[in-house]
Amino acid sequence: MALLGVNIDHVATVRQARRTIEPDPVHAAVLAEIGGADGITVHLREDRRHIQDRDVRLLRETIRVKLNLEMAVSEEITAFAVGIRPDQATLVPEKREEVTTEGGLDVRAQRSRVEQCVARLHEHGIAVSLFIDPDVTQVELAAQLGVAAVELHTGGYADAKTAAEADSEYDKLVEAGQFAVAQGLILNMGHGLTYRNVRRIAEIHGVHELNIGHSIVSHAILVGFERAVREMKQLVAG
Ligand code: PXP
Numbered sequence: 001m002a003l004l005g006v007n008i009d010h011v012a013t014v015r016q017a018r019r020t021i022e023p024d025p026v027h028a029a030v031l032a033e034i035g036g037a038d039g040i041t042v043h044l045r046e047d048r049r050h051i052q053d054r055d056v057r058l059l060r061e062t063i064r065v066k067l068n069l070e071m072a073v074s075e076e077i078t079a080f081a082v083g084i085r086p087d088q089a090t091l092v093p094e095k096r097e098e099v100t101t102e103g104g105l106d107v108r109a110q111r112s113r114v115e116q117c118v119a120r121l122h123e124h125g126i127a128v129s130l131f132i133d134p135d136v137t138q139v140e141l142a143a144q145l146g147v148a149a150v151e152l153h154t155g156g157y158a159d160a161k162t163a164a165e166a167d168s169e170y171d172k173l174v175e176a177g178q179f180a181v182a183q184g185l186i187l188n189m190g191h192g193l194t195y196r197n198v199r200r201i202a203e204i205h206g207v208h209e210l211n212i213g214h215s216i217v218s219h220a221i222l223v224g225f226e227r228a229v230r231e232m233k234q235l236v237a238g
Contacts, residue, residue: 002202002207002208002209002210003038003039003208003209003210004036004037004038004039004209004210004212005037005038005039005040005041005066005068005188005190005209005210005211005212006029006032006037006039006040006041006211006212006213006216007041007042007043007070007190007211007212007213007214007216008025008028008029008032008040008041008042008051008213008217009025009041009042009043009050009051009213010050010213010214010217010218011023011024011025011028011217012025012042012050012051012052012055013049013050015050016049016050025042025051025055025059026055026058026059026062029059029062029063030062030063032216033063033064033065037065038065038066038209039065039066039067039068039087039209039211040059040063040065040066040067040068041068041069041070041090041211041213042055042056042059042067042068042069042070043069043070043071043092043101044056044069044070044071044077044080045072045094046072046074046076046077046094046096047096053080056069056080056084056086057084060084060085060086066087066088067086067087067088068086068087068088068089068090068129068211069081069084069086069088069089069090070089070090070092070101070131071089071090071091071092072091072092072093072094073091073105073110073113073114073117074094078117078120078121081121081126082120082121082124082126085124085125085126086126087126087127088126088127088128088129088148088149089121089126089127089128089129090128090129090130090131090151090211091105091114091117091118091128091129091130091131092105092131093105093106093131100191100214101131101191102155103133103153104130104131104132104133104135104138104152104153105130105131105132105138106138107130107132107138107141107142107145108137108138108141111141111145114130114145115145118145118146118147122146127148127149128147128148128149129147129148129149129150129151129186129188130142130145130147130149130150130151131150131151131153131190132150132151132152132153133152133153133156133176134152134153134156134169134172134173134175134176134177135172135176136175136176136179138150138176139176139179139180139183139185140179140183142180142185143180143183143184143185147185148185148186149185149186149187149188149208150180150185150186150187150188151188151189151190151211152173152176152177152180152187152188152189153189153190153191154173154189154190154191154192154193154201155191155192156169156172157169157170157173157192157197157201158191158192158193158194158197159192166197170200170201173189173201173204174204174205177189177204177205177206177207178205178206180206181205181206186208186209187206187207187208188207188208188209188210188211189201189204189207189209189210189211190210190211190212191211192214193210193212193215194215195215195219198210198212
């Protein structure tokens with residue numbers, strides 16, 4: 001059975017749209033935990049567009065399930081992670097202009113930077129996962145760096161336009177996933193997973209954890225909307 005890591009970045013996106021104090025991602029994390037989340041994931045981006053430093057600090061003190069910090073291979077964010085000590089740091093590529101994380105981390109292209117970042121996190125007892133494309137070469141490099149886990153990027157599968165394309169992307173996840181397990185790596189997956197497309201991924205042999213954010217936050221807004229309006233209506237009507 002796969003575990004569920006809930007990414008709450010987009011709760012913070014709604015808050016930052018007004019630079020106010022609600023909705024608080026820390027509240028969302030507590031509710032996610034009550035709802036059965038096995039972990040909470042946040043991405044502290046260098047531009048702080050959604051999650052803020054304060055959120056990560058409070059999450060570290062509040063939640064009882066695993067805290068997974070997604071982060072760029074950057075000096076500033078690594079120093080922050082070392083101070084916080086999340087249960088796991090997931091290294092992701094990050095571009096300022098992107099709407100969300102686009103591809104996986106290219107471990108081959110930036111091996112020495114990734115290696116230094118991993119070593120620094122390991123020195124402080126932080127387990128590391130690398131967010132990579134479902135590519136056997138990238139998995140092999142991840143294993144050589146001695147990280148505990150990889151998170152295979154499921155965006156290609158999730159965004160597939162045809163069933164044939166989805167099948168082909170799925171096969172890549174299965175192949176890279178089996179290879180990761182054979183290398184002794186913990187196998188996580190995520191990005192773009194929804195209520196419609198998740199089952200097939202959760203059934204892949206050896207999958208440890210799925211990280212899901214946007215679809216859960218979207219669903220939460222809709223399933224909670226009627227109640228939210230009813231409560232405001234009562235106040236307005238007096
Ligand atoms: N895993 C990683 C590494 C991510 O960067 C993201 C997006 O922040 C997710 C999982 C979750 O993706 P989504 O919001 O599409 O569920």
